[in-house]
Amino acid sequence: APSRDEKKRKQFGNRFLTDAARVFQHNAWDNVEWSEEQEAAAQAKVQEQSMQLVPQDQQDAYEINANMYWDDFYKTHENGFFKDRHWLFTEFPELAPNHPQGQIGLHNSKETVKNIKNSSLGSYSDKFCAGDSKDLEHLDTVRKNNSNIIHQLQSDDKMAPQLQEEKDGDFPGSSATYRILEVGCGAGNTVFPILQTNNDPGLFVYCCDFSTTAVDLVLAHPEYDASRCFAFVHDLTKNQTPFPMPDESLDVIVLIFVLSSILPEKMQCVINRLSQLLKPGGIILLRDYGRFDLAQLRFKKGQCLADNFYVKGDGTRVYFFTQDELDFLFSTAGLEKIQNIVDRRLQVNRGKQITMYRVWIQCKYQKPSGDNKSVAGRISSIIN
Numbered sequence: 001a002p003s004r005d006e007k008k009r010k011q012f013g014n015r016f017l018t019d020a021a022r023v024f025q026h027n028a029w030d031n032v033e034w035s036e037e038q039e040a041a042a043q044a045k046v047q048e049q050s051m052q053l054v055p056q057d058q059q060d061a062y063e064i065n066a067n068m069y070w071d072d073f074y075k076t077h078e079n080g081f082f083k084d085r086h087w088l089f090t091e092f093p094e095l096a097p098n099h100p101q102g103q104i105g106l107h108n109s110k111e112t113v114k115n116i117k118n119s120s121l122g123s124y125s126d127k128f129c130a131g132d133s134k135d136l137e138h139l140d141t142v143r144k145n146n147s148n149i150i151h152q153l154q155s156d157d158k159m160a161p162q163l164q165e166e167k168d169g170d171f172p173g174s175s176a177t178y179r180i181l182e183v184g185c186g187a188g189n190t191v192f193p194i195l196q197t198n199n200d201p202g203l204f205v206y207c208c209d210f211s212t213t214a215v216d217l218v219l220a221h222p223e224y225d226a227s228r229c230f231a232f233v234h235d236l237t238k239n240q241t242p243f244p245m246p247d248e249s250l251d252v253i254v255l256i257f258v259l260s261s262i263l264p265e266k267m268q269c270v271i272n273r274l275s276q277l278l279k280p281g282g283i284i285l286l287r288d289y290g291r292f293d294l295a296q297l298r299f300k301k302g303q304c305l306a307d308n309f310y311v312k313g314d315g316t317r318v319y320f321f322t323q324d325e326l327d328f329l330f331s332t333a334g335l336e337k338i339q340n341i342v343d344r345r346l347q348v349n350r351g352k353q354i355t356m357y358r359v360w361i362q363c364k365y366q367k368p369s370g371d372n373k374s375v376a377g378r379i380s381s382i383i384n
């Protein structure tokens with residue numbers, strides 16, 4: 001029987017495979033059941049992968065140079081990856097609560113989904129060309145400016161508490177009424193749709209990544225508007241590095257396929273620190289890889305770093321979560337569950353007659369607020 005969370009979930013698709021003989025009649029099926037044999041085969045495959053772990057010295061090098069591997073990734077792909085965001089506002093209406101498109105989750109309007117798809121980002125290369133030294137100089141200046149602002153705030157942090165309060169009123173986005181931070185923003189494939197879709201004049205969007213190349217792609221995007229957005233380089237695992245906004249100032253934090261690329265031992269500290277940045281009633285939205293996703297089962301021997309944690313051929317790493325693991329991370333950080341669901345989808349390549357079992361997890365966790373719910377919290381209570 002579907003769980004309470006599953007029943008409450010209206011946004012995800014509703015094409016169910018009831019007759020196995022019809023599998024190749026559509027491109028994808030939602031909420032597919034896994035048989036016991038399939039689950040056991042996946043478990044066996046994962047056990048086999050973990051028989052041979054990457055040696056520790058190599059593992060250390062992957063950790064130390066992690067941002068460089070992602071730099072290389074973005075030099076190769078620019079924004080050509082992770083682009084399919086048609087689910088963004090249906091799953092996370094909190095990102096654009098006042099906009100009709102933010103209500104797709106409630107009305108499921110196909111037309112609006114199509115509009116979002118069509119308005120998805122154009123090519124960065126029109127604007128950003130790695131060979132154009134003028135553009136690079138400009139980026140360098142903006143990036144340095146943004147980092148100076150953060151360092152200025154960092155020295156302010158050492159001020160007496162009464163001065164600290166003054167500083168709290170003067171940071172990028174300080175006059176905004178609805179603040180969203182996307183961590184591990186990559187090339188901006190979530191940030192720009194938010195800026196396009198959410199026209200609330202009180203909106204301010206922060207985004208950060210530890211890949212300088214990724215942040216440069218965001219800064220160089222034609223729609224980057226410093227009056228509505230602040231992009232900065234930040235390594236989430238460096239807990240002492242300051243953020244440009246004070247604690248308890250954010251309404252929403254977005255983590256899309258990011259936590260999975262962080263060393264599992266460091267994940268709890270990352271979530272703890274992020275939860276400090278949330279206003280009471282603010283929420284963290286996460287979508288990430290689930291245990292036994294096709295991408296996990298495709299890893300070969302020699303790519304496993306630790307249980308359910310792997311390194312890809314390009315040196316970037318990925319973890320595959322269970323719902324309980326994510327619940328533990330968020331609850332330990334003092335957050336309360338609003339949603340924690342698994343999205344099991346069967347994708348079908350009808351031409352090649354191939355079936356692909358995808359597993360993603362989606363979570364919404366809220367900072368307790370007493371009666372004083374934030375806008376994001378109120379929206380979440382209505383829709384989830």
Ligand SMILES: C[S@@+](CC[C@H](N)C(=O)[O-])C[C@H]1O[C@@H](n2cnc3c(N)ncnc32)[C@H](O)[C@@H]1O
Pocket residue numbers: 066070081082183184185186187188189190208209210211214234235236237255256257258261262
């Ligand atoms: C799979 S990509 C997802 C990018 C983006 N969220 C998206 O969905 O398009 C993972 C991102 O996390 C970033 N990342 C990984 N570890 C990080 C860290 N320790 N601090 C900040 N960003 C990190 C990577 O640079 C990369 O951009």
